[in-house]
Amino acid sequence: MSAPQSRSARGLLERYVDSVAGRLGAGSGLRSALRKVFPNHFSFLWGEVALYSFVVLIATGIYLTLFFEGTQSEVTYSGSYEPLRGEEMSAAFASVMRISFDVKGGLLIRQMHHWAALIFVGAIAVHMARVFFTGAFRKPREMNWVVGVLLLVLALAAGLTGYSLPDDLLSGTGLRIIHAVILALPFVGERLTYLLFGGEWPGTDIIGRLYPVHILLIPALIVALLGVHLGLVWRQKHTQFRGAGRTETNVVGESVWPSFAMKSVGLQFMVAAVITAMGALFDVNAVWLYGPYDTGAATSFSQPDWYIGFLEGSLRLFPPWETRIGGFVIGQVVYSGVVIPSLIFGILFAAPWIDRRLTGDHDEHHLLDRPRDAAGRSATGVAALTVVTVLFLGGSQDVIAGTLGMSLGLVTRLLQILLLVAPPIAWYVTARMCRVLAERPGPERTERSEPIYRDSGGGYHSGPLVEKEPPQDHEQVPAEATGRST
Amino acid sequence: MSERSEGAATGDDPQENQRAYRAAVVAFAAAIVGGVVAAIAYSTDDTDVWLGVGLAVALGGIGFGLVSWAKYLDFDEHVVQQREPLTMTETERDALHEELTTLPANSTTTFRRRRLLTRLLGGSLFSLVVGFVGPLGSLGPKPRGERNRTGWSNGVRLVTSEGQPIERATGGFDQLVTVFPEGQIGRDDSQVVLLRVSPELLTERTVEAGSIDGWVAYSKICTHAGCSVGLFGIDTRPPDVLRQLVCPCHQSVFDPVDGARPVTGPATRSLPQLPLRVDADGYLAAADDFDRPVGPPTWDEG
Numbered sequence: 001m002s003a004p005q006s007r008s009a010r011g012l013l014e015r016y017v018d019s020v021a022g023r024l025g026a027g028s029g030l031r032s033a034l035r036k037v038f039p040n041h042f043s044f045l046w047g048e049v050a051l052y053s054f055v056v057l058i059a060t061g062i063y064l065t066l067f068f069e070g071t072q073s074e075v076t077y078s079g080s081y082e083p084l085r086g087e088e089m090s091a092a093f094a095s096v097m098r099i100s101f102d103v104k105g106g107l108l109i110r111q112m113h114h115w116a117a118l119i120f121v122g123a124i125a126v127h128m129a130r131v132f133f134t135g136a137f138r139k140p141r142e143m144n145w146v147v148g149v150l151l152l153v154l155a156l157a158a159g160l161t162g163y164s165l166p167d168d169l170l171s172g173t174g175l176r177i178i179h180a181v182i183l184a185l186p187f188v189g190e191r192l193t194y195l196l197f198g199g200e201w202p203g204t205d206i207i208g209r210l211y212p213v214h215i216l217l218i219p220a221l222i223v224a225l226l227g228v229h230l231g232l233v234w235r236q237k238h239t240q241f242r243g244a245g246r247t248e249t250n251v252v253g254e255s256v257w258p259s260f261a262m263k264s265v266g267l268q269f270m271v272a273a274v275i276t277a278m279g280a281l282f283d284v285n286a287v288w289l290y291g292p293y294d295t296g297a298a299t300s301f302s303q304p305d306w307y308i309g310f311l312e313g314s315l316r317l318f319p320p321w322e323t324r325i326g327g328f329v330i331g332q333v334v335y336s337g338v339v340i341p342s343l344i345f346g347i348l349f350a351a352p353w354i355d356r357r358l359t360g361d362h363d364e365h366h367l368l369d370r371p372r373d374a375a376g377r378s379a380t381g382v383a384a385l386t387v388v389t390v391l392f393l394g395g396s397q398d399v400i401a402g403t404l405g406m407s408l409g410l411v412t413r414l415l416q417i418l419l420l421v422a423p424p425i426a427w428y429v430t431a432r433m434c435r436v437l438a439e440r441p442g443p444e445r446t447e448r449s450e451p452i453y454r455d456s457g458g459g460y461h462s463g464p465l466v467e468k469e470p471p472q473d474h475e476q477v478p479a480e481a482t483g484r485s486t
Numbered sequence: 487m488s489e490r491s492e493g494a495a496t497g498d499d500p501q502e503n504q505r506a507y508r509a510a511v512v513a514f515a516a517a518i519v520g521g522v523v524a525a526i527a528y529s530t531d532d533t534d535v536w537l538g539v540g541l542a543v544a545l546g547g548i549g550f551g552l553v554s555w556a557k558y559l560d561f562d563e564h565v566v567q568q569r570e571p572l573t574m575t576e577t578e579r580d581a582l583h584e585e586l587t588t589l590p591a592n593s594t595t596t597f598r599r600r601r602l603l604t605r606l607l608g609g610s611l612f613s614l615v616v617g618f619v620g621p622l623g624s625l626g627p628k629p630r631g632e633r634n635r636t637g638w639s640n641g642v643r644l645v646t647s648e649g650q651p652i653e654r655a656t657g658g659f660d661q662l663v664t665v666f667p668e669g670q671i672g673r674d675d676s677q678v679v680l681l682r683v684s685p686e687l688l689t690e691r692t693v694e695a696g697s698i699d700g701w702v703a704y705s706k707i708c709t710h711a712g713c714s715v716g717l718f719g720i721d722t723r724p725p726d727v728l729r730q731l732v733c734p735c736h737q738s739v740f741d742p743v744d745g746a747r748p749v750t751g752p753a754t755r756s757l758p759q760l761p762l763r764v765d766a767d768g769y770l771a772a773a774d775d776f777d778r779p780v781g782p783p784t785w786d787e788g
Contacts, residue, residue, distance in 0.1 A: 035567075036567070037566070104528065104531065104533050105528060105533045107533070107534075108533060108537055108538045140572050140573075173735060176712045176713055177711045180710070180711040180781070180782035181711070183712075183782055183784055184782060184783065184784065185785065186785040189784050189785055190633070190784050194626035194628065195622070195623070195626040196625070198626045199627055200675070201712075205626075236572060248569075249568060249569050250567060250568050250569060252565070252566050252567075253564070253565065254563050254564070254565060255563070255565050258556065258559065259556060259563060262552055262553070262555065262556040263552070263553050263556050266548075266551075266553040266556070267549065267553075269548045269552065270545070270546060270550065271549075272545045272549075273543075273544075273545035274546075276538055276541045276542040277539065279538050280535050280537065280538020280542060281538070281539070295673070295677055295714075296664045296677040296714050296716075297714060297716065298713060298714035298715070298717070298734050302713075302734050302735060312736075315710075315711060316736045316751075316752060318752060320748060320751070320752050320753060320754045321754070322754040322755075328785055328786055329784075329785055329786070329787060330785070331754065331782070331785070332710060332752050332753070332754050333710065334785075336752065337711075364572065397737065398737055408737055409750050412750070412751070
């Protein structure tokens, strides 16, 4: 037996790690994993925020499944919300009412789930914008860009199915629109709606079918792709901004253990804290005000969740076009609900290859561009964001008209014009701004020969970076690392 | 491979370290209080606000505490690590290709020769997929023209969602009511908006399509994306008084005095009109079913 002394010299943490790593032969691998370096920049946090709101979604979602009933069987409401008592509704809606009013703490969890979903998609969008505008999607990370866009699509699908499950008036309306878009698909449309809805609209199957999709299929796919996404980041190492000592062949930052891990776990708790506070303080999706889905009922100012807004806007702003080809019809919803979304996501998927084609840049990149370094790409990104923003505004054109006291037709027409005019203007202005910024005597101002450190008290000061090689000046950075304007 | 350097040697400032330490202490203490507040809130049924606020403080305290702890331990380090090259060298690539295509030494063939086998494998996988299409087809029946039939036919009374029939003589002008076929209240494809306007306002074709004394009835399902066309408005601004049926989803506007033709918005087709008659007891009834499918069109409904 080994001497008891050496045993007691090991702390709890060491003993635990020994017992696991010692059985997996993972000692040296674990050591190098703990020493892995992650570069530091505030804009790198958004992906983490998305990840951590997903964790909250899973946790709150599991709680909700313990109460939610995914069926459309008719029940008469007898819960404690007075205005709806005695009304006929689906078991799904009744169970959401129960969670909201009769399960102690249920409303908090439900609202946290909804807020977390809104933040999840938002964080993904901001993260994607960061990746795009800094050129982080370039070789060798094209694959991870595609995985990321897939994750965005899955997040939207999760949101859409989740929005539909309570079977309230608005969710039924949303499903109705999806039904119409599928119905209009050439050749397979009507058959496909019958397969999805188990027959004619609305049927009694759709909620029961969306339920496993929402709580099993989509989350499982998200978890799998998240594994790939993070695995690729781990394997290929994170990108970094230019700066003293930072080259295409190194990573400068903090190591996983303990700095990165401790701060990142801290961020998980902070994200959860914000979502919990929002769930406690701000109402979201107050389905009891909309009431159960009811044939023939409709509400004004009906709006989807924010991330579906651009699709809603496309349906609203696209002109009333119908194309007839030999007795067959391509209707307005095919253009606005299929063609335009396909274009948007198709371009998103293809972004790395489009960028490569336009710039002729086939090199590997680990140093990020600042947006100004790639005027063409930044301008294109802002133009694309402008398109999505105008579509988003179009999704609530009735609210805009009501607020501004303008006629609905005028607002619609203005937004249609804006959709055509604003993106080129945004492109030109952004390109111009990038060039002006890039021409300024930048390197001394923005890329310092000495790094700035933030110390533990929050103060900033500069000093020499302690490493073997002397800090490199901007001019000495290898050619492929310098900025290039398109 | 990597080397550590204590970033800017900030650890020499004991005061700042102390501040981070105190922040961590306060944060963790607050977290404990938050958890207790949440527990008290739950047991006193105050779950509206204080349960969530308590939990948020607990979570936020832990998060802030962890980050402060990291700062106290002075983790603002800068480590430089080399990237291993991701691209393959020529030699590596050749070796990999060799591994992929080389068969055991005693084999007499190569991978590429057997086209037939490759194609058969592809074909068998495809037929496997075809075989599994069957069970997927069980998800829903085949459409059998249900879109062309609703609950309306000659003589079926119009009733409100409470089951009230509509008397020919009742009702003022410009009131909108949602009606269903008698005995089929809530049937989705048969929802109808019934409206009475001053008879001389109606266009000729609207009257011919089956209006009675200014009563007109249209399918309530929007021909754009299928929402219920639930809003009726009168625009009294000069020059003309305009009556409008509006779909709240995508703001398609239909003209109820002219066969509900689409006026503005994304809809391309008018709402199907339900021909009306008066039955023996003086109540409004349908004279026939709609003359075309209701709701958004399919691709072959030119």
